[in-house]
Amino acid sequence: MAEDKAKNPHVLFFPFPIQGHIPPMLKLAELLSLSGFHITFLNTETIHNRLLKNSPALEQLAQQPRFRFKTLPDGLTSNNTEPILQVVDLVDSIRARCSELYRETLVPQNGEDPDGWPPVTCVVADGMMPVAFDVAEEMMVPVILLRTSSPCSVWAYYSIPELIKRGELPFPEEADMDDPIQGVEGMQSLLRRRDLPGTLRHAKSPNDRVLEFFNTASNNLGRAKALILNAFEPLDSLVLSHIRSVCPIIYTIGPLHLLQRNLNSSTNFPSFWLQDRSCIKWLDSQPNKSVVYISFGSITTMTGYKFHEFFHGLVNSGHGSITTMTGYKFHEFFHGLVNSGHRFLWVIRPDLVQGITTELEIYTTERVCFVPWAPQEEVLAHPAIGCFLTHSGWNSTLESIAAGVPMICWPFFADQQITSRYVGEVWKIGVDMKDTCDRNTIESMARKVMVDEGLRKSVSEMANIARESVKENGSSNMNFQKLVQHIKSLSI
């Protein structure tokens, strides 16, 4: 009997329901399904329908014999305008509305799985979903956590109580953002206030809702069977040793998109927007390393003012000047860009720029390309790309590292502020322009990064390490095999 069960590991995946968190979790789910496991993937209805609409990935996965999706209602209408508070509202709403359904999915009351599948033997939960942890623990199903953000941010969030104890959080009134921070072990000579995860900036009291949210999520690290990180050992060995002091078993299995390729996965991973592949054709006609690629991920928004500053900075960093610029409307940008002579590829999601009321139109010229959503991994790997102006989302950062593309970082929120510090000061594979948004800075940084051989050399060395780590005897590949064995052992 024990032998039969051991042959049937059944992993339930509970992701955090926002775009940046779903693809890494789906990639891992697919890899475990290729290892012969049964996979149940829980999505909220909103997310599931949106992903189904914009990419074939979910249908492809659902055709696999041991892969199924289940959905939970999220039912949320948040009145908050701050993105992080919307996220906290969403998590609370899921706890209130879905705990029962989740419990039933984990362990059906009548003991019968509706599809005749074996019982769930392990939950892989996003570390930002404490409800996934709590209910599974109550039902005595072992939990392995996955954190989709950078290891340095995981450690900084874990340090919230120490930061509060030292009086470093919340920030004092009129705090100097350049003051050093001492409360994150191992990062004392590195972090300034402005480098802590951006979501901590707004806390007004030690009992702040956002601080409590990250604190609760971090505390689960010490209770989980193991932690999975989309990272590779040599990238962050010091930080990892700190996290191991709390959660001794860590599987670093990244960059996941490279591991996935190495293990022959063929799924195209899903997104909330339809990919516009016209930019690849456009890139094919550009000289090597001549294009600045600009994308701010799936959540970041900009005001019209910031957009304007970025635009001018980029145009001025190039080989021409703008002749027509009368407002924020896109046809004005278009004429300006045509005249600028500068080459860049910019992802303008339909909801990126606040305050622009005209219908966004997508224009492509010889030297400028706007798309609503790009095949980013492919774009970064294209020889025409010279640098990446990014919001320092963790997926984007790993994709840029893997492609050997230096970065200009303009972090927006959450883990991005600390990740960009690591890009600029620890890994030295880019420059960090956080908390500035003026055309002169953008211009000088774009000029620098497009030609800086030192940055290019560091990032291409790091790309090699990343690629080695997913090969057969590489650390991430071997850690993945160990994870498979670990999950099998939980079903005995």
Ligand code: UDX
């Ligand atoms: C956010 C956080 O920033 C991130 O750090 C956190 O861990 C997860 O949630 P997001 O803001 O979307 O995610 O950024 P990022 O993590 O960089 O993910 C964006 C993903 O969208 C990347 O995988 C990127 O390849 C993809 N993308 C982006 C596209 O496929 N096309 C595009 O045009 C733009």
